Amino acid sequence: MNNRNHAGRMPDLQERNRMRRILIVEDEFVNRELLKAYLEDKYELLIAETGAEALEAVRKHFDTLSLVMLDLILPDMHGLDILREIKQDPDLSRIPVIVLTGDTESEVESLNIGASDFISKPYPRVEVILARIRRSIELSENRDLIRGTELDQLTGLYNREYFYRYAEQYDLYHREEDTDALVVDINHFRLINERYGKAYADVVLQQLGAGLLAAVKENGGIVCRREADTFQVYCPHREDYESFAEEVTAAASEGLKGRIRTRIGVYSRVDKSIDMERRFDLAKSAADTIRNSFSVSVAVYDNALHEKEVYAERLLDDFQEALTQKQFTVFFQPKYDIRPEAPVLSGAEALVRWKHPELGMISPGVFIPLFENNGLIRDLDNYVWREAAAQIRRWKDTLGHAVPVSVNVSRIDMLDPELTETLRNLVKENRLEYGDLHLEITESAYTQDAEHIIQIVSGLRELGFKIEMDDFGSGYSSLNMISTLPIDALKLDMLFIRTAFSEKGNIRMLEISLEISRCLSVPMIAEGVETEEQMLTLKRMGCDIVQGYYFSKPVPAEEFERFLIQN
Numbered sequence: 031m032n033n034r035n036h037a038g039r040m041p042d043l044q045e046r047n048r049m050r051r052i053l054i055v056e057d058e059f060v061n062r063e064l065l066k067a068y069l070e071d072k073y074e075l076l077i078a079e080t081g082a083e084a085l086e087a088v089r090k091h092f093d094t095l096s097l098v099m100l101d102l103i104l105p106d107m108h109g110l111d112i113l114r115e116i117k118q119d120p121d122l123s124r125i126p127v128i129v130l131t132g133d134t135e136s137e138v139e140s141l142n143i144g145a146s147d148f149i150s151k152p153y154p155r156v157e158v159i160l161a162r163i164r165r166s167i168e169l170s171e172n173r174d175l176i177r178g179t180e181l182d183q184l185t186g187l188y189n190r191e192y193f194y195r196y197a198e199q200y201d202l203y204h205r206e207e208d209t210d211a212l213v214v215d216i217n218h219f220r221l222i223n224e225r226y227g228k229a230y231a232d233v234v235l236q237q238l239g240a241g242l243l244a245a246v247k248e249n250g251g252i253v254c255r256r257e258a259d260t261f262q263v264y265c266p267h268r269e270d271y272e273s274f275a276e277e278v279t280a281a282a283s284e285g286l287k288g289r290i291r292t293r294i295g296v297y298s299r300v301d302k303s304i305d306m307e308r309r310f311d312l313a314k315s316a317a318d319t320i321r322n323s324f325s326v327s328v329a330v331y332d333n334a335l336h337e338k339e340v341y342a343e344r345l346l347d348d349f350q351e352a353l354t355q356k357q358f359t360v361f362f363q364p365k366y367d368i369r370p371e372a373p374v375l376s377g378a379e380a381l382v383r384w385k386h387p388e389l390g391m392i393s394p395g396v397f398i399p400l401f402e403n404n405g406l407i408r409d410l411d412n413y414v415w416r417e418a419a420a421q422i423r424r425w426k427d428t429l430g431h432a433v434p435v436s437v438n439v440s441r442i443d444m445l446d447p448e449l450t451e452t453l454r455n456l457v458k459e460n461r462l463e464y465g466d467l468h469l470e471i472t473e474s475a476y477t478q479d480a481e482h483i484i485q486i487v488s489g490l491r492e493l494g495f496k497i498e499m500d501d502f503g504s505g506y507s508s509l510n511m512i513s514t515l516p517i518d519a520l521k522l523d524m525l526f527i528r529t530a531f532s533e534k535g536n537i538r539m540l541e542i543s544l545e546i547s548r549c550l551s552v553p554m555i556a557e558g559v560e561t562e563e564q565m566l567t568l569k570r571m572g573c574d575i576v577q578g579y580y581f582s583k584p585v586p587a588e589e590f591e592r593f594l595i596q597n
């Protein structure tokens with residue numbers, strides 16, 4: 031335990047004193063014993079009788095020493111030289127030193143060199159000594175604490191909170207100036223970490239920090255580390271950040287195994303009426319737009335982006351009301367079994383639509399990813415599943431039959447501990463068979479948290495639900511992994527159909543996918559099939575089930591009845 035440890039509980043004063051370490055440097059027997067007697071039940075004491083011993087002890091215990099009490103007259107060295115040594119060494123300089131002296135001349139000099147206090151000889155009353163010791167230690171600890179919270183430990187830059195305060199201050203001094211807010215991220219930092227280890231990655235961060243600091247020293251501005259591998263810069267406006275990016279990455283890459291690459295988001299000529307944090311959030315959103323780009327390293331925040339964000343916020347705000355007002359409708363898109371001579375209706379996929387009273391019809395491609403990021407997807411999906419289940423019941427009642435309906439289960443839903451119970455209740459409440467509901471789970475869900483998902487999916491399957499792996503081919507599951515997954519059908523990602531039937535016409539991937547489904551003995555479903563040619567080719571290649579505009583777009587429930595009746 032030492033005084034650098036700020037994170038834990040603050041022990042009370044008694045307890046703290048007992049734990050603190052003091053080095054006493056004193057060659058005279060009587061003085062030494064006196065100090066020992068005064069202090070030994072309150073502090074842990076280290077004793078040095080010569081200058082050499084003292085320096086050795088300070089170096090050895092520098093990170094746990096709370097105080098040095100230093101006699102100026104020693105047999106081998108002058109105490110002031112020891113003091114100088116301590117105060118000039120960056121590792122040691124934070125340790126407070128109280129000088130013990132009978133000579134008033136040295137008092138001033140020792141304070142100038144950096145002593146925190148002095149105690150004159152002959153010694154004053156014990157209470158005075160104890161009070162001075164306590165005060166020196168406290169002062170130095172408070173200073174450590176301020177430094178520790180103001181600065182990021184690793185890079186020595188401001189941390190985020192203090193940065194915002196300094197940025198406000200910066201504004202005060204540069205009222206008339208155009209200012210830019212920058213967010214700088216290291217590309218693939220996670221990979222650097224994994225590949226070269228934490229120590230190396232720390233060096234990368236330090237060098238980038240230093241590079242940014244050098245840049246603002248030259249041109250003005252302030253820097254901080256926002257978090258992990260993200261830095262922020264607030265600086266005078268400039269037009270060209272390409273060369274800035276060049277300089278900074280070059281500085282940061284010096285001596286490293288490869289050139290690191292950064293992406294910089296710029297919110298140019300900030301609107302000083304908006305919140306400081308928000309300015310950097312806007313810069314960050316610009317940086318995020320080039321997250322996966324290899325060729326672009328600078329993105330400037332623009333209004334289109336802003337409008338997109340405002341739109342997204344609007345959708346989030348409107349969600350609850352939309353749910354209670356039933357603005358969400360479930361459409362159904364037929365799936366056809368193409369193995370027989372004439373295709374046979376074999377099921378449907380439930381796809382949600384949002385009829386927004388002011389914004390019109392909104393595609394799930396827009397709002398699903400948004401709701402997945404905000405935990406709203408669970409409520410929406412529960413609603414869609416309920417609607418789908420109730421619809422199957424109605425068809426069974428009015429037409430005497432229905433087809434299995436597959437519903438989309440988002441990867442976020444898989445984290446819901448009540449998922450199985452919810453689905454089971456739907457089946458019970460609507461008096462359905464488990465086979466009436468198929469569950470589409472996207473491939474990437476499996477690769478993210480395989481073990482957990484496999485466990486849940488296996489349970490659902492044991493109940494009797496059929497599981498379809500959605501967007502197959504878009505994730506990165508290995509063959510090895512797929513062969514162990516609990517699934518009943520593969521649903522090929524639409525992109526495969528697109529590429530197979532594009533101008534270059536690469537159908538090899540399609541063939542391989544079909545071979546995989548054959549190996550696993552599960553049917554292959556192709557979606558996004560738009561033309562007769564595509565359908566016939568797929569049929570010839572051995573694809574089992576087809577969904578797509580060729581047969582029908584997703585349609586409202588009443589319209590879907592037509593397919594059921596034809597069946």
Ligand code: C2E
Nearest residue numbers: 381382393394395398414438439440558559560578579584
């Ligand atoms: P998905 O599950 O891959 O659904 C297939 C998408 O392809 C649907 O888009 C469908 O309308 C569209 N599609 C079907 N046939 C064709 C075709 O021949 N050509 C073309 N170009 N497109 C076709 P949609 O309805 O816009 O849904 C987009 C995505 O939103 C879905 O992709 C799914 O991931 C998600 N989604 C839709 N409804 C729900 C839902 O209720 N819950 C969840 N979690 N996600 C949903």
Ligand code: CA
Nearest residue numbers: 379438470500
């Ligand atoms: Ca789907």
Ligand code: CA
Nearest residue numbers: 500501523524
């Ligand atoms: Ca899909």
